[in-house]
Amino acid sequence: MNINDIPPAPTPVKGGGGFGPLKFLKAVGLAVRSLWLHKLRSLLSVLGIVIGTSSVIALMAFGEGSMKDALDDIKRQGATNIVVRSVKPPDDSASSTNSKSMVAAYGLDSRDIARFQTFGKSITTMVPMRVFPSEARYLERMHNVRMIATTPDYSDVNKIQLARGRFFTVDDEENRINNCVLGAATADRLFPFEDAMGKTVFCRGDKYLVVGVASDRMPTGGTGGSQAAEDYNNDMYIPLSTANQYIGSKVSIRSAGSRSAEQVDIYQVTMTIDAEVDTKAGRQTVKAIGDQIKRLLEKHHDKKDWAVTIPLDRLEDAERQQERFTSLLVLIASISLLVGGIGIMNIMLATVTERTREIGIRRALGGKQRDITAQFLVEATVQTTIGGLIGVVVGLFLVFVVPVAPGAAAWLTQQTGLADTAAWLRTIKLPAQVNVPSIFLAVGVSVGVGVLFGWYPARRAAKLDPIEALRHTA
Amino acid sequence: MPAIVEVLDLYKDYFLEGHVPVHVLKGLNLSFDEGDFVALMGPSGSGKSTLMNILGCLDRPTSGQYLLGGDDVAHMSDDELSEIRSTYLGFIFQAYNLLPQYTVTENIELPLVYQGVKLDEKTKARCEALAEMVGLGTRLDHRPLQLSGGQQQRVAIARSLVNDPHVILADEPTGNLDSRTSVEIMQMLQELNRSGKTIIMVTHENDIAAWARRVVRLRDGVVESDVRNDEQPITAAAAH
Ligand SMILES: Nc1ncnc2c1ncn2[C@@H]1O[C@H](COP(=O)(O)OP(=O)(O)OP(=O)(O)O)[C@@H](O)[C@H]1O
Numbered sequence: 001m002n003i004n005d006i007p008p009a010p011t012p013v014k015g016g017g018g019f020g021p022l023k024f025l026k027a028v029g030l031a032v033r034s035l036w037l038h039k040l041r042s043l044l045s046v047l048g049i050v051i052g053t054s055s056v057i058a059l060m061a062f063g064e065g066s067m068k069d070a071l072d073d074i075k076r077q078g079a080t081n082i083v084v085r086s087v088k089p090p091d092d093s094a095s096s097t098n099s100k101s102m103v104a105a106y107g108l109d110s111r112d113i114a115r116f117q118t119f120g121k122s123i124t125t126m127v128p129m130r131v132f133p134s135e136a137r138y139l140e141r142m143h144n145v146r147m148i149a150t151t152p153d154y155s156d157v158n159k160i161q162l163a164r165g166r167f168f169t170v171d172d173e174e175n176r177i178n179n180c181v182l183g184a185a186t187a188d189r190l191f192p193f194e195d196a197m198g199k200t201v202f203c204r205g206d207k208y209l210v211v212g213v214a215s216d217r218m219p220t221g222g223t224g225g226s227q228a229a230e231d232y233n234n235d236m237y238i239p240l241s242t243a244n245q246y247i248g249s250k251v252s253i254r255s256a257g258s259r260s261a262e263q264v265d266i267y268q269v270t271m272t273i274d275a276e277v278d279t280k281a282g283r284q285t286v287k288a289i290g291d292q293i294k295r296l297l298e299k300h301h302d303k304k305d306w307a308v309t310i311p312l313d314r315l316e317d318a319e320r321q322q323e324r325f326t327s328l329l330v331l332i333a334s335i336s337l338l339v340g341g342i343g344i345m346n347i348m349l350a351t352v353t354e355r356t357r358e359i360g361i362r363r364a365l366g367g368k369q370r371d372i373t374a375q376f377l378v379e380a381t382v383q384t385t386i387g388g389l390i391g392v393v394v395g396l397f398l399v400f401v402v403p404v405a406p407g408a409a410a411w412l413t414q415q416t417g418l419a420d421t422a423a424w425l426r427t428i429k430l431p432a433q434v435n436v437p438s439i440f441l442a443v444g445v446s447v448g449v450g451v452l453f454g455w456y457p458a459r460r461a462a463k464l465d466p467i468e469a470l471r472h473t474a
Numbered sequence: 475m476p477a478i479v480e481v482l483d484l485y486k487d488y489f490l491e492g493h494v495p496v497h498v499l500k501g502l503n504l505s506f507d508e509g510d511f512v513a514l515m516g517p518s519g520s521g522k523s524t525l526m527n528i529l530g531c532l533d534r535p536t537s538g539q540y541l542l543g544g545d546d547v548a549h550m551s552d553d554e555l556s557e558i559r560s561t562y563l564g565f566i567f568q569a570y571n572l573l574p575q576y577t578v579t580e581n582i583e584l585p586l587v588y589q590g591v592k593l594d595e596k597t598k599a600r601c602e603a604l605a606e607m608v609g610l611g612t613r614l615d616h617r618p619l620q621l622s623g624g625q626q627q628r629v630a631i632a633r634s635l636v637n638d639p640h641v642i643l644a645d646e647p648t649g650n651l652d653s654r655t656s657v658e659i660m661q662m663l664q665e666l667n668r669s670g671k672t673i674i675m676v677t678h679e680n681d682i683a684a685w686a687r688r689v690v691r692l693r694d695g696v697v698e699s700d701v702r703n704d705e706q707p708i709t710a711a712a713a714h
């Protein structure tokens with residue numbers, strides 16, 4: 001074949017070469033091929049990136065998971081609620097103690113309710129509750145319950161889920177009917193074998209017809225201070241008016257083993273504020289009303305025999321904690337990505353030295369400095385991006401495996417007969433919630449690290465003297 | 475025939491340890507016509523490769539002029555020199571200098587990548603035709619390390635032709651090959667020259683130089699002799 005029979009050469013593009021977008025995929029393909037020649041080395045050199053991105057994804061997920069846990073907890077309590085409780089004043093020694101008996105009277109009463117009512121429409125529901133620790137009985141079975149006398153709104157405000165039956169109604173309340181709703185544990189203890197519905201439970205000398213049973217629920221976490229953890233499962237709910245009629249509006253509660261008794265009129269009032277919890281304005285509304293309630297109580301109560309709890313405060317605590325956690329995470333991630341970046345720079349410098357001859361050939365055949373820069377920059381970036389993607393996979397793997405790990409370990413220890421350890425393992429909860437933006441962030445940062453740390457080696461490659469490079473023997 | 479490559483009063487100094495100058499090329503005046511086939515000869519260290527690097531726009535002279543196709547190359551930027559290499563010149567090296575990770579076809583098309591040309595079926599057809607022309611039509615997907623030295627040098631020849639260069643520069647193209655393979659390579663270069671390509675080739679061997687139309691001998695950075703193989707010798711002074 002003669003040279004003149006060869007299909008003609010294409011017309012060169014003036015100012016061609018360089019790094020057009022059309023060539024990008026091709027360049028990536030070539031980079032992958034060069035890296036494939038040194039699979040293990042490429043993989044090891046991006047280990048820092050893999051560790052960095054996977055830890056970001058996993059830790060973000062666990063942080064998010066516990067945040068979501070806290071949020072759910074707060075939502076169970078009602079995020080726009082304000083809870084006012086009676087608390088025993090710190091110095092209940094003399095004044096309020098009724099001299100004839102050893103009864104300490106303190107706390108909220110119906111006058112406070114009337115004061116709260118002045119807020120009008122901004123409080124959508126107001127649920128007062130009285131609490132009587134009591135013994136509930138059915139036949140020969142007995143259970144210590146927290147008998148709660150309240151209004152029908154209690155069910156909504158406290159997000160009571162019913163397993164069967166209904167909560168008591170406005171009708172029950174108005175007519176002072178002896179209906180009751182049992183908490184899950186209460187129902188379980190009193191009626192282990194039969195259906196509780198329609199049965200009659202004895203409590204404080206009266207009979208109550210079971211009209212509903214609540215489903216089992218997670219106790220809300222306590223915040224310490226004024227807000228105690230609440231375990232709804234041992235409750236028994238009756239209409240407030242019924243309690244006022246049959247038990248009386250003033251009741252002394254004698255706690256076991258104590259000579260003194262306490263008289264608390266209203267144990268707690270839960271108010272739901274008309275506000276959107278997801279908006280800043282809504283949160284401000286809740287806070288403002290909370291402050292007003294505190295001032296009102298301060299004005300009318302001589303002693304601090306009340307406490308105001310705003311679950312929303314906990315939400316903000318949780319958010320602050322999340323922020324602290326995130327900044328710690330950013331620190332860890334930056335350090336590992338810095339180490340990863342230096343790893344890449346190191347390997348790219350070695351690669352440039354190793355491929356000096358190749359650089360000389362490319363320059364002799366018409367490659368411009370920017371072609372060489374682009375080639376090595378793409379190679380570094382492809383490497384870190386692959387590292388980032390591997391990190392995402394590893395991170396997601398951790399996110400899905402770690403939460404079930406204690407359960408699996410518990411199962412194993414159970415098999416080997418270590419029941420205690422198994423039980424302990426079962427209490428470990430590692431909630432995880434994949435944070436989707438963190439995935440994009442991790443990959444994005446990996447790309448950035450490649451560009452940043454690949455730049456210097458790539459420039460160094462481009463600036464090599466072509467003749468020196470061609471003469472290089474490797 | 476017009477001169478396609480012309481050097482005027484060309485000097486090249488290297489500086490050892492920063493300051494001590496080494497005068498390698500000392501006022502060369504040479505003019506190569508389009509379509510010529512020139513063999514550059516001379517003892518080791520006489521400056522053949524140094525001259526070739528300047529002719530190949532890989533290096534710049536210390537002083538003097540280098541006219542390539544009538545244009546003065548001395549003051550061009552690095553990018554402009556790259557563009558000249560990619561459009562005007564074809565290189566053949568003693569050590570073949572193929573990229574080991576690329577196939578035969580990919581090695582041949584590499585200069586086109588740097589022309590900014592879009593690689594498509596047409597460019598591929600050209601590369602494959604060139605491979606076939608140098609006798610490697612059945613080895614398109616082989617990698618350089620799977621080929622003999624002679625075969626690798628053929629790939630290099632095909633690569634030097636892909637951009638349809640005006641001048642082919644070959645620094646000791648047969649330096650690593652046995653005599654039989656050298657003859658095959660020289661036949662190929664002669665064929666190219668006959669079809670119109672200008673070739674400038676460095677060699678140490680007289681029987682290789684015998685394939686050229688003109689033999690220029692350097693010694694210590696000056697032209698020692700300049701003869702046409704089919705004519706009487708012309709002296710250095712008369713060369714220009
Ligand atoms: N980068 C450099 N720095 C200093 N001196 C150099 C450099 N490159 C070449 N030289 C010197 O220039 C002179 C000519 O070298 P050149 O490579 O051109 O010789 P050559 O004719 O190609 O020899 P050979 O036949 O051995 O290839 C030599 O003395 C060499 O030492």
Ligand SMILES: [Mg+2]
Pocket residue numbers: 522523524
């Ligand atoms: Mg040489």
